[in-house]
Amino acid sequence: MQQPKEIRSAKGKLGILLPGMGAVGTTFIAGCLLARRGLAPPVGSLTQMGTIRLGKRTDNRTPLIKEFLPLASLDDLVFGGWDLFPDNAFQAATTAEVLSTEHLSLVKDELEAIKPMPAVFFPEYVKRLRGENVKPGNNKWELAEAVREDIRRFKKDNNLDRAVAVWCGSTEVHHEVADVHTSIAKFEAGLKNSDPGISPSMIYAYACLMEDVGYCNGAPNLTVDTPAIQELAKRNLPISGKDFKTGQTLMKTVIAPGLRQRMLGIRGWFSTNILGNRDGEVLDDPDSFKSKEVSKLGVLETILQPELHPTLYGNMYHKVRIEYYPPRGDQKEGWDNLDIFGWLGYPMQIKIDFLCRDSILAAPIVLDLALFTDLAQRAGMSGIQEWLSFYYKSPMTAPGLYPENDLFVQGMKLKNVLRWMKGEELITHVGMEYYD
Numbered sequence: 103m104q105q106p107k108e109i110r111s112a113k114g115k116l117g118i119l120l121p122g123m124g125a126v127g128t129t130f131i132a133g134c135l136l137a138r139r140g141l142a143p144p145v146g147s148l149t150q151m152g153t154i155r156l157g158k159r160t161d162n163r164t165p166l167i168k169e170f171l172p173l174a175s176l177d178d179l180v181f182g183g184w185d186l187f188p189d190n191a192f193q194a195a196t197t198a199e200v201l202s203t204e205h206l207s208l209v210k211d212e213l214e215a216i217k218p219m220p221a222v223f224f225p226e227y228v229k230r231l232r233g234e235n236v237k238p239g240n241n242k243w244e245l246a247e248a249v250r251e252d253i254r255r256f257k258k259d260n261n262l263d264r265a266v267a268v269w270c271g272s273t274e275v276h277h278e279v280a281d282v283h284t285s286i287a288k289f290e291a292g293l294k295n296s297d298p299g300i301s302p303s304m305i306y307a308y309a310c311l312m313e314d315v316g317y318c319n320g321a322p323n324l325t326v327d328t329p330a331i332q333e334l335a336k337r338n339l340p341i342s343g344k345d346f347k348t349g350q351t352l353m354k355t356v357i358a359p360g361l362r363q364r365m366l367g368i369r370g371w372f373s374t375n376i377l378g379n380r381d382g383e384v385l386d387d388p389d390s391f392k393s394k395e396v397s398k399l400g401v402l403e404t405i406l407q408p409e410l411h412p413t414l415y416g417n418m419y420h421k422v423r424i425e426y427y428p429p430r431g432d433q434k435e436g437w438d439n440l441d442i443f444g445w446l447g448y449p450m451q452i453k454i455d456f457l458c459r460d461s462i463l464a465a466p467i468v469l470d471l472a473l474f475t476d477l478a479q480r481a482g483m484s485g486i487q488e489w490l491s492f493y494y495k496s497p498m499t500a501p502g503l504y505p506e507n508d509l510f511v512q513g514m515k516l517k518n519v520l521r522w523m524k525g526e527e528l529i530t531h532v533g534m535e536y537y538d
Contacts, residue, residue, distance in 0.1 A: 103483060103485075105522060105523070105525070106481035106482055106483065106523055107482075108481075108482075109171075109172055109477070109480050109481045109523065109524075110480040110481075111172060111480075112172045112173060112174045112175070112178070112476070112477075112480065113263070114178065114262070114263030114264070115178050115179075115180050115260060115261060115262045115263055116174040116178055116179055116180070116262070116263070116264055116265065116266070116472075116476055117179075117180045117181075117182060117256060117257060117260060117262040117264070117265035117266075118179055118180070118181055118182070118265070118266060118267075118268065118468075118472045119182050119183055119184075119253065119256065119265055119266070119267040119268075119310070119315065120181070120182070120183030120184075120267070120268060120269075120270045120468075121183060121184050121221070121267065121269050121270065121271050121302075121303065121306045122183065122184070122185060122269060122270035122271025122272065123183045123184070123185040123191060123194055123216075123218045123270070124185065124187075124194060124198060124270070124271075124272075124379075124380050125194075125198035125200050125379050125380060125381070125432050125460070125461040126270045126320070126346075126381075126460075126461045126464045126465065126468065127183060127185075127191075127194075127270040127468075128191050128194045128195035128198060128200075128213070129195065129198070129200045129201060129461040129462065129464070129465045130270070130461075130464070130465040130468040130469060131181045131191055131195075131213065131216060132191070132195055132201055132205065132206060132209055132213060133201075133465050133466075133469075134176055134179055134181070134469060135209040135212050135213070136205060136208060136209055137150070137176055138175075138176035138177050138179075139208075139209075141205075141208055141209075142205065144176075144466060144469065145466070146462075146463065146465070146466035146467075147466035147469050147470055148167060148466075148470050148516075149167055149168055149173055149469060149470045149473045149474065150168060150176075150466075150469070151166075152166070152167045153165065153166055153167065154166075154167050154170055154517050154520060154521070155517075155529060156170070156521065156526050156527075157526070157527060158535075158536075159533070159536075160536075167520065170520070170524065171477060171520060171523070171524065172477070172480075173473045173474075173476075173477060174473055174476050179472075180260045180262060181216055182216065182219070182256045182260075183218055183219070183270075184218055184219045184220065184221040184222070184249075184252070184306075185218035185221055185235060185271075186221045186223055186231060186232075186233040186234060186235055186236065187218070187233075187234050187235055188217075188218065188234060188235040189218075190213065190214050190215070190216060190217045190218075191213040191214070191216040191217075191218075192206065192210050192213035192214045193214075194218075195213060198379065198380075198432060198461065199431055199432065200432045200459065200461045200462065218235060219252045219256075220235050220236055220237045221233060221235060221236055221237065221302070222236075222237055222245050222248075222249060222302040222305050222306065223236045223237075223302060224301065224302055226275070226298075227274040227275055227301050227302060228272045228273075228274060228275070228302075228384055228387075228390065229275070229387045229389065229390070230383050230384050230386060230387050230390070231272065231380070231383075231384060237249075241293070241294060241295070241296045242292070242293045242294075242296045242297070242300050242305060243290075243293040243294040243296075245305055246293055246305045246308055246309050246312075247309075249305060249306060249309035249310075250309045250312055250313050253265070253309060253310065253313040253315060254313060257313075264314075264476065264479065264480075265313075265314075265315045266315060266316045266317075266318070266472050266475045266476050266479070267306065267307075267310045267315050267316070267317045267318065268317075268318040268320055268468050268471050268472055268475075269303060269306065269307075269317075269318065269319050269320045269321055269323070269325070270320055270464075270468060271302075271303070271321065272321070272380065272381060272384040272390070273321050273322055273323065273381065273384055273385060273390045273391075273393050273394055274301050274302070274303060274321070274323040274324075274390065274393060275387070275389035275390050275392070275393065276324075276389055276390075276392035276393040276396065277299065277301065277324045278324070279324065279328055279329070280299045282297045282299045282300060282330075283299065283304075283324075283328035283329060283330050283331075284328075284329050284330060285329065285330055285333060286330050286333050286334055288330065289304075289308065289328075289330035289331075293305070293308070301323065301324070301325070303319070303321070303323045303324075303325040304324075304325055304328070304331065306325075307319070307325050307326050307331050307341075308331065308334065311331065311334045311335055311339050311341070312334070314338070314339065315339070316339050316340040316341065316475040316476070316478065316479050317335075317339070317341050317342075317475075318341070318342050318343065318471040318472070318475055318490075319341075319342070319343030319344040319345075320343075320344070320345065320346045320464070320467070320468065320471075321344065321345055321346075321393075322344055322345040322393040322394050322396065322495070322496060323344065323393060324393075325343065325344070326341040326342070326343050326344070326498070327343060327344060327498050332485065332486065335484060335485050335486075336484055336485045337484065338482075338484050339479065339484055340475050340478040340479055340483055340484060340485070340487045341485065341486060341487065341498075342471065342475065342486065342487040342488075342490040342493075342494070342498060343494060343496075343497075343498050344494055344495070344496050344497075344498060345394070345494055345495040345496050346464050346467050346468075346493065346494065346495070347467070347492075347493060347494055347495045348458070348460060348463035348464050348467070349375070349434055349436050349456055349458045349460060349463060350373055350375060350398075350436035350438065350456060351398055351401055351495045352463070352509070353436070353438065353454060353456055354371075354373075354401050354402060354405075354438075355401060355405065355507055355508065355509040355512075356509055357440075357452070357454075358401075358402055358405045358406060358508075359405055359508040359509065359510055359511075361406075361442065362405060362406055362407075362411075362414075365411075365414065366414070366442055366443070366444055367413070367414035367415065367442060367443040367444070367447075368406070368414065368415055368418045368440060368441070368442050368443075369417070369418060369419070369441040369442070369443060369449070370418060370419040370420070370421075370439075370440070370441040371402065371418065371419070371420050371421075371438065371439075371440050371441075372419075372421045372438070372439045373398070373420075373421065373422045373423070373436065373437070373438050374422075374423040374424070374425065374436070374437050375423070375424045375425065375434055375435065375436045375437075376425050376426075376427040376430050376434065376435050377424060377425070377426065377427065377430060377432075377434045377435075377460065378426065378427050378428040378429060378430040378431045378432070378433075379431055379432045379460065379461075381460065382424070382425075382426040382427070382428075382430075382434075383426055383428075385424050385426065386426035391424060394424065395422055396496075398422045398495060399420060399422055400495075400496055400505075400507075401495060401496075401507045402418070402420055402507075404504055404505055404506065404507045405507050405508050406418070432459055432460050432461050432462075433457065433458070433459055433460075434458055434459070434460045435455070435456070435457050435458070436454070436455075436456045436458065437453075437454070437455055437456075438452075438453070438454040438456075439451065439452075439453055440452040440453070440454075467493045470493065471490060471493055474487075474490060475487070475490075477523075481523055486498050486499065486500065488500070488505075488506075488515075489515055489516050489519035490516070491505065491506060491507075491512045491515070491516075492509070492512040492513055492515070492516045497512075514529070514531075517529070
């Protein structure tokens with residue numbers, strides 16, 4: 103990928119399209135509306151609150167990221183999307199019970215004006231939900247064309263200059279890449295034949311890219327990580343994925359690098375969650391859980407690299423469970439038990455109990471991905487955006503390249519890409535010049 107010669111201005115309105123306007127989507131929208139009116143802080147958002155060091159430590163150049171780069175302003179964001187249920191954003195946010203009545207009442211009128219477009223839905227892909235606001239269509243090609251028309255109308259009605267999409271919908275059942283996913287020609291033929299291997303999320307990704315809308319995959323679904331969609335994206339649009347890194351996996355990508363850096367061994371890592379929102383209900387289905395399990399299990403292997411350190415990690419037992427528990431709602435709880443060992447093999451334990459709010463952690467990720475993807479579009483950066491791995495459990499990479507899951511390496515990579523985009527010196531943290 104070549105260094106951008108120019109980053110086009112962020113002037114005008116940016117549309118953010120969400121396939122899925124449930125707890126995560128409405129928490130994101132309401133939070134942006136509150137933040138841009140100064141009614142609540144956008145905590146957790148790197149684009150809004152993060153800084154970036156430029157040059158040497160002695161230069162004292164540490165601007166806000168949003169001042170260093172031409173990011174879209176919160177004031178210029180326009181929100182839209184699709185959902186299985188017809189509730190407007192205020193009704194959906196109220197049902198989700200993530201945000202307080204006090205917060206929602208402050209932006210009620212704006213939320214009520216945001217109504218979901220009918221969704222693409224195949225019950226065999228999300229078995230625990232039933233669609234009430236679903237597009238009709240004789241085949242999957244017609245559904246893709248209907249989504250494309252939705253996008254065109256959304257852009258026109260809102261006088262948008264550009265748009266990006268971030269998947270905030272449910273986890274689909276686990277699928278592997280099949281022949282229909284191997285090229286655009288085969289994929290489009292599959293749409294016309296309603297190939298069962300084409301999921302709703304793939305239809306959204308295809309439609310968005312065909313309408314010049316960059317796409318971020320916030321779930322573990324097989325979507326933009328298929329050769330066909332990547333072929334389409336390489337023409338001129340950024341894509342990234344997959345699966346927002348929010349609660350338990352965020353903790354793993356913080357703790358596991360520390361243990362490896364200190365060369366402390368791990369005999370076992372047991373993880374379990376209780377979750378009561380719509381996501382928890384969907385993941386109660388074994389086929390949907392399989393998609394999530396694959397995403398969660400891969401994190402430790404690439405951080406610890408047991409093939410390089412067999413004595414420390416070669417026999418580690420890693421188990422992940424998610425339990426649907428309705429009384430907890432969106433307030434997920436993740437328990438981790440680590441059986442570790444140190445000097446001379448003596449055993450120790452670490453126990454973590456993370457009482458988190460799933461959508462509160464996901465909402466700033468949606469914002470950052472939307473703004474950074476828009477930035478990449480304006481910089482002419484197409485195809486897989488590995489530098490956005492910071493936000494994902496199962497990061498996409500070039501074929502044959504293992505993903506980097508260490509959160510600290512991911513953060514360094516992200517900021518170095520931002521420096522690279524602007525022609526600034528990359529930060530290596532060697533620092534020997536201070537001691538000449």
